[in-house]
Amino acid sequence: MNTPHVPRLPQAVIVVFAAAQFLAGLDMSIMNVALPAIQQQFDAGMMAVQWSVMAYMIAGAALALPFGALGDRLGRRRLYLIGTTTFAVGSLVCATAPSMGFLIAGRAIAGAGSVAMGTLALAMLVSSVPRDQGARLIGMWAAVTAGASALGPIVGGVMVTAFGWRSVFAMNVILLAAIIPVVRAKVTADAPASSERTGERDGIDGLGIGLLVMGMMLIAGGLSLLEFNPITDPRVWAPAAIGLAAIAALALQQRRTPTPLTDWAVVRRSPIPVTLSLLVILGMVLAGAFLQQALLIQNVLGFTPLLAGFVLFAASTTLIAFSPLSPRIMARIGLGPTCALGLGCAALALYLLSLVEVSTGPLTIAGDFLLLGAGLGIAMPATQAGTMGVVPREAMGAVSGFLSLISLMSAVLGISVIGAISAHQVRSAWEATSSSIADAASLTSLVVSGEIPELAASQGAQVAALAGQAYLVGVNDAMRIAAVAVALAGLLAWPALGRRGRLTPSITVDGLEQQVEHVDP
Secondary structure (H helix, E strand, O other): OOOOOOOOOOHHHHHHHHHHHHHHHHHHHOHHHHHHHHHHHHOOOHHHHHHHHHHHHHHHHHHHHHHHHHHHHHOHHHHHHHHHHHHHHHHHHHHOOOOHHHHHHHHHHHHHHHHHHHHHHHHHHHHOOOHHHHHHHHHHHHHHHHHHHHHHHHHHHHHHHHHOOHHHHHHHHHHHHHHHHHHHHHOOOOOOOOHHHHOHHHOOOHHHHHHHHHHHHHHHHHHHHHHOOOOOOHHHHHHHHHHHHHHHHHHHHHHHOOOOOOOHHHHOOOOHHHHHHHHHHHHHHHHHHHHHHHHHHHHOOOOOHHHHHHHHHHHHHHHHHHHHHHHHHHHHHOHHHHHHHHHHHHHHHHHHHOOOOOOOOHHHHHHHHHHHHHHHHHHHHHHHHHHHOOOOHHHHHHHHHHHHHHHHHHHHHHHHHHHHHHHHHHHHHHHHHOOOOOOHHHHHHHHHOOOHHHHHHHHOHHHHHHHHHHHHHHHHHHHHHHHHHHHHHHHHHHHHHOOOOEEOOOEEEOOEEEOOEEOOO
């Protein structure tokens, strides 16, 4: 049988695609280390700090699904170059930002470009090799992204310490200026697919995406206003309520649209509703806890950006180390116990992080992050396998894209929810301990934002110490609440998922040794 001709990409292009994806992966994790320096330069509050991270994710989430379909229609190379240029422009805006508002806008632009880079480069790579080699390329792509995310805290720490926070974004501009010409010269333009080839299945549900993004922005926006207002203030709960109404409208709209965000009939298959809920919880913890801890260890505990980078890097090392072990653990004990084990480790790590004091050293905190990474490394691959394991082959693309969207949205939710809990508790702790300070109410916003160095410079060491303790109490309370939520999820995961995915001991059938997958009734 003749093998169809598959146009191969030059080796240089594969390297450049990987380099661009490495930059995009770095950009997701490098911000946590750079944020305290950015906060101090612009005297930015917690709301602005949160939005500098969430803007990137929301822009990416809004365009994650459309870019795949648009690449088929307009040509993947063309759209990839547009996305790469957009990412470079966004990074340039961030590198030269005169204010926090410009920085947030630049992050949104970069987020839009980043999702195009990742989606379309992988599509071009996979389509350039025979079908049986696609899995290897996908694995390489995942390794590049994971490696970049893991190295982000260290790279960020080095660059912020040596060259300042603007260098984090300037690096993107310089490297992309070299990458874009190579893609233009070496990658042959692909013909856009005809409407007959793309068909109805590639339609874009603009209304559904709009409702989802609007809902998440309103929920996140309302919760971020806790920096300035109590939770009973309408300025806090009204936007959040409208956001929840938009999500409810989305649920109704998805029942009627001919082009839904994903194949909901597949998503309703057991155990996907449970595993999807666990992925949301894990995504919330990963984003929300890391942001709060990055601010705490630098602004209150006084860690340098480089030391903070190494502390946060501890979680990445065990996450990468334990991820390949997760399928083996699942084969031995089943999906439910594996998820429960991972979530239990993560819950214990979050509880240990809630015990941090002003005098706690970096090695102790790094140890907590090692345990957190191990828990995430065990639980996340298992939940992903439990999800994709029951998805028909023809629906894997749609469900995979939907999972990417959910991952970004859960990160936004985690930053806003954990940030809201922390802000509420910091405010309460400060009001309870600052009665001896004249005009303490005027300092509340600075305390809630964790701007302890600013308070030390303007109000003195005594006020800064009280503010730092209040901030520490708030973050620790948020970590404890997150630990309880993750622990409860772990307890529910075991009976809800059962031992599906477990392999029975080897048996001999017709002289051949085989293992049979255990499936719960």
